[in-house]
Amino acid sequence: MLSRRSCAPRPPPRSRAVSSPPTPTCSRFSATTTFRTRRPRFAAESLPDGKAYYQSKILEFTTLTLTPDQIHAIGLSEMAKIHAEMLAAILAAGQQSGFQGTLPEFLHFLRTDPQFYAKTPQELLMRAAFIAKEFDAVSSDYFGYLPRQRFGIKPVPVEIAPFYTSARGGPGVYLVNTYDLPARGLYSLPALTLHESAPGHAFQMPIQAEVVKGRHLPKFRNAYISAYGEGWALYCERLGTEMGMYHTPYETFGMLSYQAWRAARLVVDTGVHAQGWTREQAQEYLRENTALSDHEIETEVDRYISWPGQALSYYLGEMAILKARHKAEAALGPKFNIRAFHDAVLELGCVPLPVLTQHIDEFIAKGGGRSLSRHGKVAQPT
Numbered sequence: 001m002l003s004r005r006s007c008a009p010r011p012p013p014r015s016r017a018v019s020s021p022p023t024p025t026c027s028r029f030s031a032t033t034t035f036r037t038r039r040p041r042f043a044a045e046s047l048p049d050g051k052a053y054y055q056s057k058i059l060e061f062t063t064l065t066l067t068p069d070q071i072h073a074i075g076l077s078e079m080a081k082i083h084a085e086m087l088a089a090i091l092a093a094g095q096q097s098g099f100q101g102t103l104p105e106f107l108h109f110l111r112t113d114p115q116f117y118a119k120t121p122q123e124l125l126m127r128a129a130f131i132a133k134e135f136d137a138v139s140s141d142y143f144g145y146l147p148r149q150r151f152g153i154k155p156v157p158v159e160i161a162p163f164y165t166s167a168r169g170g171p172g173v174y175l176v177n178t179y180d181l182p183a184r185g186l187y188s189l190p191a192l193t194l195h196e197s198a199p200g201h202a203f204q205m206p207i208q209a210e211v212v213k214g215r216h217l218p219k220f221r222n223a224y225i226s227a228y229g230e231g232w233a234l235y236c237e238r239l240g241t242e243m244g245m246y247h248t249p250y251e252t253f254g255m256l257s258y259q260a261w262r263a264a265r266l267v268v269d270t271g272v273h274a275q276g277w278t279r280e281q282a283q284e285y286l287r288e289n290t291a292l293s294d295h296e297i298e299t300e301v302d303r304y305i306s307w308p309g310q311a312l313s314y315y316l317g318e319m320a321i322l323k324a325r326h327k328a329e330a331a332l333g334p335k336f337n338i339r340a341f342h343d344a345v346l347e348l349g350c351v352p353l354p355v356l357t358q359h360i361d362e363f364i365a366k367g368g369g370r371s372l373s374r375h376g377k378v379a380q381p382t
Contacts, residue, residue, distance in 0.1 A: 044273040044308040054273050057309030062316045063227045063352035068274035071312060075266025078315065079289060082260045089256055093249035106253075110291050116185050116250065121155060121178030127186060128167075128176050129153050131193040131245070138243050143199065144339040145346065147206035151197060166296065169196030171205050183293035188254035190245050191237040195258075199342075200233035208349035225350035226310060231317015232345070234262055238318070257291035262318070264289050265304070265311035272301075273308050320353040321345060324360040332368040340369055 044054035059065060066074075083103070090106050093099055099109065110116055118124040132153065139146060153174045156164045161179035168175045174197040177184065194200055205224075212221045237255055246252045268285055271277035282301045286292055292300065304311050324345070329336045344363040345356065 042272070042279075042305050043276065051274075054308055058312060061226045061309040061313040063225065063354065064316060066316075068270040071266050071316070072270040072275065074319075075263055075270070075315070078263040078319075079260060079267065082256055082263055083289075086253060086256045086260065089249050089253040093253065096249055104288065107291050110185060110187060110250070110253070111293060116187050118181050118184065118186060121181070124178050124181065124184060124186075124189075125153060125155060125176055127189055128174070128193050128197075131190050132174065132197050134245060135194065135198050135243070139199065142239070142243060142338055142342060143346075144343045145207065147203055147210060149206035149209075151202040153197070163299075167192050167196045169201035171202065171209065174202050180295055183295040185254065185291065185293070187248075187250040188258060188291070190240060190251050191255040191258045194236045194240045194245060195233040199239070200236045201229065204229065204232050204346060207346050211347060211349055221349055223350060225352060226313035227317040227320070227353050228350045228356060229317075230314040231319075231321055231353070234259075234314045234318040235321045238322070254291065259315075261286070261290045261292060261300075262311075262315040266315055268301070269304050269309065269311045272304055279305065317353060320357060324357055328360060328364050328368060331364045335368055337368060344368075 043050070044057065045051050047053055054068065058068070058071070086103065090099070090101075090103065093106070099106065101109070118127065149171055151169070151172050151174050153176060155161075156168070156175045156177040156179065158179070161177055164175075164177055164179075166177050166184065174193070196202065209222060211217070212219070237258055240246055240255060241252070246255055264286055268277070268282045271285070272279075272282050279301055282304065283297050286297045286300060287294070290297075325341060328341055341360075341363070344360060348356065348359055351359070
C-alpha cells in the first residue's frame with residue numbers, strides 16, 4: 001500500500017472498514033508521540049536481540065532469507081536503473097513542453113506547478129474514477145479471469161485523512177485521500193489507481209476469495225501475505241505501460257517515481273534499522289530520489305520506523321513476479337499467453353514468493369496454457 005497505516009499492521013480494508021475506520025486518536029498518538037519525541041535509537045537492531053528480530057521481520061514480510069546488507073545493495077542497484085528511465089521520461093517531457101533541467105529541478109517543477117494538482121476533492125475523485133474505467137476497457141486483453149465483485153471509489157473519512165495513506169484499496173472499495181490536495185500529484189494518480197483498485201488490490205483480493213471458496217480451501221488461505229499482495233499491486237503499476245494507461249511523459253514519470261519510491265524503501269528501511277540512519281537522513285534520501293511531497297515523505301519515514309521490514313515487501317515481490325514472467329516468456333516463446341500467465345499468478349491467492357516461483361515453473365512445464373474458470377477450476381484461455 002502507499003504511505004503509513006494509522007495503527008496496527010493489516011492488509012487493505014474490506015468494504016466494512018469504511019463504516020468502521022481506525023480511530024483518529026490512535027493515529028494522532030502515533031504521529032505526535034511515538035515519532036516526534038525523536039527517540040535517539042529507533043532502529044530495530046537497537047532493540048534487545050535486535051539483529052535477529054529485524055531478520056525475522058524481513059522473513060515475515062518478504063518470505064525470503066535475504067540479509068539487510070543484501071537488500072540494501074539490491075535497492076541501490078535498482079535505483080540506478082530506475083533513474084536512467086526517469087531521465088528518459090524527463091527528456092520526453094522536455095520535447096513536449098520545452099522543459100530543460102536536471103532531475104532535482106524536474107522534481108521541484110512537479111511538486112510546485114499547479115497544473116499537476118486537483119483544485120477540488122471532487123476533481124481528484126472523478127479523475128481516479130476515469131482511470132479505473134480506462135482499465136475496464138482493456139482488462140479482458142490481459143486477464144482471462146475477472147472478479148465478480150466490483151468496487152466503489154470513496155474519499156478517506158475526514159477524521160483520519162490527515163494521518164492516512166494517499167489511497168487504499170481492497171474488496172469493494174478504493175479509498176482516495178482528498179486531504180491536502182497540494183500533496184496529491186495527478187501525474188502519479190494512474191499508477192496509484194492501478195495499484196489500489198484494479199488490477200491491484202481491489203481486483204486481486206476478490207479473486208483470492210472466489211478461489212478459496214470455489215475450491216473449498218481452508219479459511220487460512222484467505223490470509224494476506226505482503227510480499228505477494230504488494231508485489232502484485234506494484235507489478236500492476238508497471239503493467240500500466242503495456243496497457244496504455246500512461247498518456248503523458250509526466251504520468252510515465254509518476255509511475256517511475258513510484259517504482260523508485262518502493263526501490264528506495266529497500267535502501268531506507270535497511271538504512272534505518274540496520275545501518276544507523278537518522279530520520280532526517282531517510283527523509284532526505286526520499287526527497288532527492290522520488291517525486292513524493294514533503295508531507296508524504298514525512299509520513300513514509302515515520303511508517304518505516306514504526307513497522308520494520310514491511311516496506312521491503314513491495315519491490316522484492318514485484319521483482320519475483322517480473323522474474324517469473326521473463327522466465328515464462330523465454331521458455332514458452334510464441335506460446336506465451338499474457339492472460340494465462342496473470343491467471344496463473346492469481347490463482348493461488350497470497351502465497352510466499354518461493355511458492356509462487358515454483359507454481360510458475362509448473363505453469364511453464366505444462367505448456368503455459370491454463371487459466372482460472374469462474375469457479376476457481378482450470379480452463380483453457382480463449
